[in-house]
Amino acid sequence: MTMTAKTLFAMSRRDLITLVIFTLVVLAMPMWLSPLGAAYPGLMQKFAIYAIFALGFNILFGLTGYLSFGHAAFLGVGSYTAVWSFKLLSMDVIPAIIFAVILSGIFALAIGYLSLRRTGIYFSILTLAFAQMSYNLAYSVLTPITNGETSLQLNLRDPRVLDLAFAPRAPGLPSASLFGHTFSGLEAFYFCAVVLLIAFFIAQKIFSSPFGMMLRAIKSNQTRMNYAGFNTRSYAMTAFVISGMYAGLAGSLLAITDPLAGAERMQWTASGEVVLMTILGGVGTLIGPVIGAWLIKYFENIFSAFNDSALHHFFGFVPDGLREVVVAIRLQICWRRLAIDPRPAVRACRRVPARRDHGRGSAYSRPVRQWPDPATGHCFAPAGGGVTP
Amino acid sequence: MTKSLKGFNRRAVVKTGLASILATGVAPLVLSRGAYAQEYCNAPTGDSVTLGFNVPLTGPYADEGADEQRAFELAVEHLNGDGDGGMLPTYTPSVLTGQGVLGKKVAFVTGDTQTKADAARDSARRMIERDGAVMISGGSSSGVAIAVQGLCQEMGVIFMAALTHSNDTTGKDKKRYGFRHFFNAYQTGVAIAPSLAKAYGNDRVAYHLTADYTWGWTTEESMIASTEKLGWKTITPVRTPVGAGDFSQYITPVLNSGADVLILNHYGFDMVNSLTQAVQFGLKDKMVNGKQFEIVTPLVSDLMAKGAGAAMKGIYGTSNWDWQLPDAGSQAFTKSFGAKYGQPPSQAAHTAYVQTLLYADACERAGTFYPPEVIKQLEGFEFDGLGNGPTLYRAADHQCFKDVLVVQGKETPANPFDLLEHVDTASRESVTYDPAIFGGELGPDTAAMC
Numbered sequence: 001m002t003m004t005a006k007t008l009f010a011m012s013r014r015d016l017i018t019l020v021i022f023t024l025v026v027l028a029m030p031m032w033l034s035p036l037g038a039a040y041p042g043l044m045q046k047f048a049i050y051a052i053f054a055l056g057f058n059i060l061f062g063l064t065g066y067l068s069f070g071h072a073a074f075l076g077v078g079s080y081t082a083v084w085s086f087k088l089l090s091m092d093v094i095p096a097i098i099f100a101v102i103l104s105g106i107f108a109l110a111i112g113y114l115s116l117r118r119t120g121i122y123f124s125i126l127t128l129a130f131a132q133m134s135y136n137l138a139y140s141v142l143t144p145i146t147n148g149e150t151s152l153q154l155n156l157r158d159p160r161v162l163d164l165a166f167a168p169r170a171p172g173l174p175s176a177s178l179f180g181h182t183f184s185g186l187e188a189f190y191f192c193a194v195v196l197l198i199a200f201f202i203a204q205k206i207f208s209s210p211f212g213m214m215l216r217a218i219k220s221n222q223t224r225m226n227y228a229g230f231n232t233r234s235y236a237m238t239a240f241v242i243s244g245m246y247a248g249l250a251g252s253l254l255a256i257t258d259p260l261a262g263a264e265r266m267q268w269t270a271s272g273e274v275v276l277m278t279i280l281g282g283v284g285t286l287i288g289p290v291i292g293a294w295l296i297k298y299f300e301n302i303f304s305a306f307n308d309s310a311l312h313h314f315f316g317f318v319p320d321g322l323r324e325v326v327v328a329i330r331l332q333i334c335w336r337r338l339a340i341d342p343r344p345a346v347r348a349c350r351r352v353p354a355r356r357d358h359g360r361g362s363a364y365s366r367p368v369r370q371w372p373d374p375a376t377g378h379c380f381a382p383a384g385g386g387v388t389p
Numbered sequence: 390m391t392k393s394l395k396g397f398n399r400r401a402v403v404k405t406g407l408a409s410i411l412a413t414g415v416a417p418l419v420l421s422r423g424a425y426a427q428e429y430c431n432a433p434t435g436d437s438v439t440l441g442f443n444v445p446l447t448g449p450y451a452d453e454g455a456d457e458q459r460a461f462e463l464a465v466e467h468l469n470g471d472g473d474g475g476m477l478p479t480y481t482p483s484v485l486t487g488q489g490v491l492g493k494k495v496a497f498v499t500g501d502t503q504t505k506a507d508a509a510r511d512s513a514r515r516m517i518e519r520d521g522a523v524m525i526s527g528g529s530s531s532g533v534a535i536a537v538q539g540l541c542q543e544m545g546v547i548f549m550a551a552l553t554h555s556n557d558t559t560g561k562d563k564k565r566y567g568f569r570h571f572f573n574a575y576q577t578g579v580a581i582a583p584s585l586a587k588a589y590g591n592d593r594v595a596y597h598l599t600a601d602y603t604w605g606w607t608t609e610e611s612m613i614a615s616t617e618k619l620g621w622k623t624i625t626p627v628r629t630p631v632g633a634g635d636f637s638q639y640i641t642p643v644l645n646s647g648a649d650v651l652i653l654n655h656y657g658f659d660m661v662n663s664l665t666q667a668v669q670f671g672l673k674d675k676m677v678n679g680k681q682f683e684i685v686t687p688l689v690s691d692l693m694a695k696g697a698g699a700a701m702k703g704i705y706g707t708s709n710w711d712w713q714l715p716d717a718g719s720q721a722f723t724k725s726f727g728a729k730y731g732q733p734p735s736q737a738a739h740t741a742y743v744q745t746l747l748y749a750d751a752c753e754r755a756g757t758f759y760p761p762e763v764i765k766q767l768e769g770f771e772f773d774g775l776g777n778g779p780t781l782y783r784a785a786d787h788q789c790f791k792d793v794l795v796v797q798g799k800e801t802p803a804n805p806f807d808l809l810e811h812v813d814t815a816s817r818e819s820v821t822y823d824p825a826i827f828g829g830e831l832g833p834d835t836a837a838m839c
Contacts, residue, residue, distance in 0.1 A: 037519065038519075040514075040515065040518035040519035041514075041518055042511065042514035042515055042517075042518045042519075043515065043518075043519070046511070136630075139601065139630055140601065140628070140630070143601075148601055148602055149506075149532045149601060149602030149603070149631055150506075150531075150532045150535060150536075150557075150602050150603040151506040151507075151532065151536055153535075153536070153539055153562075154539075156830050156832065171832065171833040171835075172542070172832045172833045172835070173539070173542065173543060173832070175543065184543075185518070185839060258510060258514070258540070260506065260507075260510060260536055260539065260540075262505065262506040262507045262536070264505045264506070264507050264508070265507060301511070301515060304500055304501045304508075304511075304512055304515075305498065305499070305500055305512075305515060305516075305520075
């Protein structure tokens, strides 16, 4: 008993130092982030949560080399499960996390079972297809569960059977709690931070274990492994499910810090984001994806706040006349349309397939590039497309 | 300890006396000032007050978002006494001075909602938690507005919704901290029905293409209810994803359905695309059931009319406001907006501007930024001179009640901005309804600490 506990927590000196430094960096975030303008709970929570997401993704991609393009689906499943747990059972975070991790694990098992029959680009495309399928289902057929574009939210009339069995319904929307203690803001960040540290520790153990070695072997030469008599698929499958559970955990934390789940979280851009985070930080390293996640979330946030006055402030060092020019250029880059422009009309025109034979009315030619006529607003094709509206 | 128990002595009496004077007289003043300053989220402490403007600068409603942002900047300028003052002089009853709000200069921060609920809440949280915004405004998608409104209720920050037209915003999802000046889908249905009956008769079959989210759903519901009251029939509506871009696959089946009217419950680029495509597919030239085929767009704006170009001609819709309205408020706003940006404001810009002024005025009247007091000032507030005639902020659901405009795409525009013709006005009485029909609860107004 003591022996297993000892081996469970035994770490190499190097790993231990990494863990200690990482713990200090994460817990001291409110301090070292404040000069960067990022030391507010909303963003720090995102840092912790997306670090977990990237860590989990790296267990699959970094170790086995399987590039999944559909990890956002597990994030979404985790979020939806957590919000439903809030709505139906209790505002306590523990059941929400447990259900989210289990359900996303099962979901990963199903998708992994089908996708892991292929490797390389075929695997990536399969996972992408499944994730987009989940996203589109969440938007259309599954709207009773997901509430579609409007996103799943808490409601004043939610059943919350466990909570209401012990206490009467309080006015207003409840917020997430841990053993009866409600938390938000900085407390919620520290909760996410502790979960991140646990997740980091588990990832370290996986990296240094024989299982981790097996996963690395899959990456270096799967065929040789197969010839040597190993069943690589079950190992890859385990890695896939673990990383799916990490994503589900991250998803549930997103719902805990902000009890709302939208389908956009499952979109392919979200899946692409975690790939970017991992690659930016360094594939296969432990700390790398975490740093990648922080960098991407930081810049995403900073750029979204840019406006005219912020840019003027930022380019304050540039001489006056020149500053106007610089700011104007930056704004054009940041926002595609600050001035009303004919682009929507241009786009609408381009999308309409040019109609060739009016007589039969069924055959459509390949879309001809068209432009709106500034005077009439009609679409026309300059190169003799011959289109009348 | 034992000494003092035995009896009074001079020092003890003096000490206790002073302490009690402090406690009863001075302390409440000192303490409550401190408490008042900290009792609610982002109480402004310096010589400025920060407002947060959360608008879509990317996504299908980006044009409306950009125009809202222009209006917000203009409103801040006018509140601080710069520029020509816009609607400040026409707005009654108003206590706005043009010297900031409650003696504080108005500052603002902005964020891009990307027309997504997640991103919008992130951006609103940044403005509340990092930048210290005491009020959030913006919108352009009802899904986003409802999500941000929920967040604002939790954080105890007032949300002055700008462009959001779903019944749910002040219906089933209404919140104590959320206020909407814009009209809603129900009012659109009531307002447009007489014009449709007059132009197209009472024997029509309608086909609905609906944006698949809260705004589309409630618009479809309201349009079906009011057109069926006219005697129209409805074919099972088809839902389309937001930002679909290409609507050809949805438009092709319309002609074989037996419908003779297409109702496009779309907005922004979606409406521009679906309308343009429907016209290009020749729908408006067809005769069905012996009648001319017609298209209706329940909610339109100048920006969309501009985007759709000639396709918009003769098409009926409703608007909250139009820059060509003759009243003094509308004219002052259009002049001031035009002078600054070289184009007339859209209805999105108008509602954004008005909401900012209404909030600032409510703070002035309350004498504080403390949200529960500001809410009390807005609830049941009756005002005029902001472009829509006499308007009521109803206390029961925080919805504004005012006249609704019925508009039609102009056949021969006099200039590039003269795109919609004002054909009818539905009176405030006719579009007033019982708040109970949509359900929902406002919730408490207790101040939160973010």
